[in-house]
Amino acid sequence: MTDQQGTDLNASPDRGGPAQPLVIARALKRYFPIRKGLFGRGKGAVQAVDDVSFTVRKGETLGIVGESGCGKSTTARLLVGLADIDSGDLIFDGDKLGATLTHRELWAGVQMVFQDSYASLNPRMTIEDTIAFGPKMRGVAAKQAHAAARDLLARVGLAPERFAGRYPHELSGGQRQRVNIARALAMRPRLIILDEAVSALDKSVEAQVLNLLADLKAEFGLTYVFISHDLNVVRFISDRIMVMYLGEVVEIGPVESLWKKRAHPYTAALFAAMPSMDPDNRTEVPPLAGDPPNPINPPSGCRFHTRCRFAEEVCATMKPAARPVDGEAAHMAACHVLDPRSGHTMAGAPGLETADA
Amino acid sequence: MRETLLEISGLNVRFSGARTVHAVNDLSLSLDTGEVLTILGESGSGKSVTLKALLRLLPEKRTAIGGSMKLDGIDVMGLKGRALSDYRGKTVSMIFQEPALALDPVYTIGDQIAEAVRRHTGASRAQAMDVALDMLKRVRIPSAEQRLRNYPHEMSGGMRQRAMVALALACRPRLLLADEPTTALDATVQIQVLLLLRELQKEFGMSIIFVTHDIGVAVEISDRIAVMYAGNIVEEGSAAEIIRDPRHPYTRGLLAANLHDAERGSRLEAIPGSPPPLATKPDHCSFAPRCPHVTPACLKALPPVFRPGPRRRVACVLGERAFTTAQQVPVHEAAQ
Numbered sequence: 001m002t003d004q005q006g007t008d009l010n011a012s013p014d015r016g017g018p019a020q021p022l023v024i025a026r027a028l029k030r031y032f033p034i035r036k037g038l039f040g041r042g043k044g045a046v047q048a049v050d051d052v053s054f055t056v057r058k059g060e061t062l063g064i065v066g067e068s069g070c071g072k073s074t075t076a077r078l079l080v081g082l083a084d085i086d087s088g089d090l091i092f093d094g095d096k097l098g099a100t101l102t103h104r105e106l107w108a109g110v111q112m113v114f115q116d117s118y119a120s121l122n123p124r125m126t127i128e129d130t131i132a133f134g135p136k137m138r139g140v141a142a143k144q145a146h147a148a149a150r151d152l153l154a155r156v157g158l159a160p161e162r163f164a165g166r167y168p169h170e171l172s173g174g175q176r177q178r179v180n181i182a183r184a185l186a187m188r189p190r191l192i193i194l195d196e197a198v199s200a201l202d203k204s205v206e207a208q209v210l211n212l213l214a215d216l217k218a219e220f221g222l223t224y225v226f227i228s229h230d231l232n233v234v235r236f237i238s239d240r241i242m243v244m245y246l247g248e249v250v251e252i253g254p255v256e257s258l259w260k261k262r263a264h265p266y267t268a269a270l271f272a273a274m275p276s277m278d279p280d281n282r283t284e285v286p287p288l289a290g291d292p293p294n295p296i297n298p299p300s301g302c303r304f305h306t307r308c309r310f311a312e313e314v315c316a317t318m319k320p321a322a323r324p325v326d327g328e329a330a331h332m333a334a335c336h337v338l339d340p341r342s343g344h345t346m347a348g349a350p351g352l353e354t355a356d357a
Numbered sequence: 358m359r360e361t362l363l364e365i366s367g368l369n370v371r372f373s374g375a376r377t378v379h380a381v382n383d384l385s386l387s388l389d390t391g392e393v394l395t396i397l398g399e400s401g402s403g404k405s406v407t408l409k410a411l412l413r414l415l416p417e418k419r420t421a422i423g424g425s426m427k428l429d430g431i432d433v434m435g436l437k438g439r440a441l442s443d444y445r446g447k448t449v450s451m452i453f454q455e456p457a458l459a460l461d462p463v464y465t466i467g468d469q470i471a472e473a474v475r476r477h478t479g480a481s482r483a484q485a486m487d488v489a490l491d492m493l494k495r496v497r498i499p500s501a502e503q504r505l506r507n508y509p510h511e512m513s514g515g516m517r518q519r520a521m522v523a524l525a526l527a528c529r530p531r532l533l534l535a536d537e538p539t540t541a542l543d544a545t546v547q548i549q550v551l552l553l554l555r556e557l558q559k560e561f562g563m564s565i566i567f568v569t570h571d572i573g574v575a576v577e578i579s580d581r582i583a584v585m586y587a588g589n590i591v592e593e594g595s596a597a598e599i600i601r602d603p604r605h606p607y608t609r610g611l612l613a614a615n616l617h618d619a620e621r622g623s624r625l626e627a628i629p630g631s632p633p634p635l636a637t638k639p640d641h642c643s644f645a646p647r648c649p650h651v652t653p654a655c656l657k658a659l660p661p662v663f664r665p666g667p668r669r670r671v672a673c674v675l676g677e678r679a680f681t682t683a684q685q686v687p688v689h690e691a692a693q
C-alpha cells in the first residue's frame with residue numbers, strides 16, 4: 001500500500017494512471033441462502049449475481065439496466081463493499097480487494113446513493129449534520145465540513161438557509177434524494193454509484209441534477225455507475241450501457257451502438273417497453289409477457305429462454321457465451337443467434353432488430 | 358353517466374413547528390367513479406401531502422388542515438375511530454412513494470396482506486392468506502407461495518413495489534391513491550403493472566389518483582392530468598390536452614425539461630430558479646419569480662382561474678389569451 005494512506009483526508013489517490021480501469025469486476029458472484037419455514041434448513045439460494053464481469057474506465061459513466069430483481073443493486077453493493085463477494089475478484093484502480101486493498105480503502109474511494117431515500121437518512125439528524133457527518137468522521141474540521149455541506153446543498157438546488165436545519169421527514173421525496181447525492185459528494189469519492197438516484201425527481205429538477213452530475217464529473221474527474229429504470233435518462237448520461245437479466249450480464253456496449261442495435265432479445269424487449277408518449281396510442285400488450293423466472297432455480301442454458309420468442313432447443317441446453325455484435329469488440333451480447341456455430345437456426349442472420357420492428 | 362366520487366374543495370394544509378410550511382393552498386379537485394387522474398408537478402409541490410390528507414395520515418398536532426373533502430358521501434374530515442380505520446384500506450388505500458413507510462420490516466409480506474384483509478373483511482386467517490397469495494400472483498410476483506414468507510428486505514425494490522400494489526388492492530378500495538408506484542420498476546414490469554392497474558381499475562370499478570414524474574407513465578395510465586405547483590393545481594385537462602396543448606407557463610417548462618429526445622452530453626433545459634419557500638400563504642402567483650411572462654398583475658393577486666371547458670382549467674393571468682393561438686408562447690421560450 002502507498003504511504004499516503006490515512007493522510008489524504010479527501011479521497012483515495014489515483015494509483016494506476018489513466019489507462020488502468022477504475023473498476024474491474026471479474027466473475028463476481030453473490031448468492032443469498034434462503035430459509036425454509038421455521039425449522040427447515042436453508043435450501044438453495046437466490047442467485048442474485050452470478051458470474052458477472054465488467055470494467056468501469058476512469059472518467060466514464062456506465063449505465064446498468066435490467067428487470068427488477070435482476071441483481072443491479074446487489075452488484076452495486078458488491079462494488080461498494082457493502083455486500084460480501086462469494087467468489088470472484090473486485091479490482092479497484094489496480095488493487096484487488098482483500099489482497100492489496102482493504103475494505104476501508106475501498107470505502108474511501110467509492111460512494112453510493114441508494115434507491116430508497118427515506119431509509120438511508122438518519123431521522124434524528126438535520127440534513128446539514130448528515131452531510132457533514134462523514135467528512136468529520138474522517139477528520140475534516142467541523143467548521144470546514146459544515147461550510148462544505150451548505151455549499152453542496154446549494155449546488156443540489158436546496159437553498160441552505162431554508163433547508164439546512166430540516167429533518168428528513170420535513171422534506172419531499174425528491175428533496176431527500178438530493179440530500180443523499182450531496183452527502184455522497186461530500187466524501188469526495190472517485191466513483192459514485194447512483195442507484196435510482198434521480199427517479200424520485202420531477203423532470204425539471206432531474207434536468208438540474210443531471211446537469212450538476214455532468215459538471216461535478218468534469219470538475220472532480222469522477223466516474224459514475226448509474227442504475228436506472230428510466231431508459232431515456234440512462235441513454236442521456238451513460239457512455240456505455242450494461243444490460244442484466246436474472247443475475248447475469250446479457251449485453252454491454254457503447255450507448256450509440258446499443259441504441260442502434262439491441263442484439264439480445266431481452267434488451268430489445270426492454271427498450272420496446274418504454275411508455276408511449278401518445279395518449280391516442282397507448283400500449284395494449286406488454287412487449288415482454290410471462291413471469292420473471294425464479295432466481296433460486298434459474299432456467300438452464302440461456303436464462304432468458306423461458307420468455308424469449310426466438311428460443312430454440314439449443315437455448316435450453318447450452319449457455320450462450322458473450323460475443324461481439326457485428327464484429328465490434330466493445331459491444332458484446334450473450335445469445336446463440338450471434339454465434340454461427342451454435343446450431344440456432346437464426347444464427348448468422350443479419351440481426352433480430354429487424355425481426356423485432 | 359358521470360358520478361362524482363371525490364370532491365375536494367378549498368383544501369389547505371399547513372405544517373407548524375420549528376418552521377411553517379403552507380404545503381397545500383386552496384386546492385380543489387373532483388374525480389369521477391372509474392376515473393384515473395394523474396398529478397404531475399414540481400418536487401415538493403404538495404402531491405404526497407394532498408394524498409396523505411385525503412387518507413387522514415398527517416400528524417394531527419403539527420398540521421392544520423382546512424377545507425372539505427367528500428368521498429362517496431363521506432365527510433373525510435369528520436371521520437373518527439372505527440369509521441376512520443374502515444375508511445382507510447377499505448374505501449381508500451394508498452401505494453406509497455417510499456416502501457419503508459408502508460411495509461413493516463418485522464412481518465412477512467404474506468402476514469401483512471392477510472392482516473389487512475382480516476381487519477377489513479373479518480375473513481379467517483387461512484382465507485386471508487389465500488387472498489394474499491392471489492394478490493401476489495395478480496401483481497406477477499414470481500414464486501408467489503415462497504414470496505409470501507419473505508420479509509420486505511429480502512425482496513428487490515421492484516418486488517417490494519408490487520407487494521405494495523397487492524397490499525393496497527387486497528381489500529378492493531373505491532379509490533386508490535398511487536404515489537409514484539412504478540418509479541422503482543423497470544420498463545417491462547412497469548408497463549405490466551400499468552396495464553394491470555388499468556385492468557383491475559375496470560374490474561373493480563375503482564378510481565385512481567396517480568402521482569408520477571414520468572410523462573410517458575401519465576400518458577399510459579390517465580384519463581385526466583392535473584399539474585401542481587406550490588401547493589395548488591395550476592392546470593388541469595384531459596391527458597391529450599395537457600400533453601399536446603399545455604398552457605400554463607409552468608406546465609410548458611416542465612414538459613420542455615423532459616429529456617425524451619435530448620441530445621447526449623447537451624445541457625438540459627431546467628426551469629431556472631427554485632420553488633417558493635411557502636413560509637407564508639401565497640397571495641400572488643407562486644410561479645412569478647421563475648415565469649418568463651410575468652406581468653405586474655401577477656405579483657398583485659392570485660391569478661384568476663380560466664375555465665375554457667367544463668373540466669379544463671388554467672390558473673394564470675394570461676387566462677383566455679393563453680388559449681388564443683396568436684398569443685401562444687413557444688415551448689422553448691417558456692423554458693428559458
Ligand SMILES: Nc1ncnc2c1ncn2[C@@H]1O[C@H](COP(=O)(O)OP(=O)(O)OP(=O)(O)O)[C@@H](O)[C@H]1O
Nearest residue numbers: 032048068069070071072073074511512513514515
Ligand atoms: N438480503 C437479501 N436476502 C435475500 N435475497 C435478497 C437480498 N437482497 C436481494 N435479494 C434478492 O436478490 C435478487 C436481486 O436483488 P437486487 O436488489 O439486486 O435487484 P435489482 O436489480 O436491484 O432490482 P430492482 O430494480 O427491483 O431494484 C432478488 O431476487 C432479491 O429478492
Ligand SMILES: Nc1ncnc2c1ncn2[C@@H]1O[C@H](COP(=O)(O)OP(=O)(O)OP(=O)(O)O)[C@@H](O)[C@H]1O
Nearest residue numbers: 170171172173174372380400401402403404405406
Ligand atoms: N411532516 C412535514 N412537516 C413539515 N413539512 C413537510 C412535512 N411533509 C412535507 N412537508 C413539506 O411540504 C411540502 C410538500 O411535500 P410533498 O411531500 O407533498 O411533496 P411532493 O409534491 O410529493 O414532492 P415529491 O415529488 O418530491 O415527492 C414540501 O416542501 C415538504 O418539505
Ligand code: SF4
Nearest residue numbers: 302305308315335336
Ligand atoms: S440464446 Fe436463445 S433464448 Fe437466449 S436470448 Fe438468444 S435466442 Fe433467446
Ligand code: SF4
Nearest residue numbers: 642645648655673674
Ligand atoms: S400568472 Fe403571471 S407569473 Fe403566474 S404563470 Fe401566469 S404569467 Fe406567469
Ligand SMILES: [Mg+2]
Nearest residue numbers: 072073115514
Ligand atoms: Mg435495485
Ligand SMILES: [Mg+2]
Nearest residue numbers: 173404405454
Ligand atoms: Mg411525493
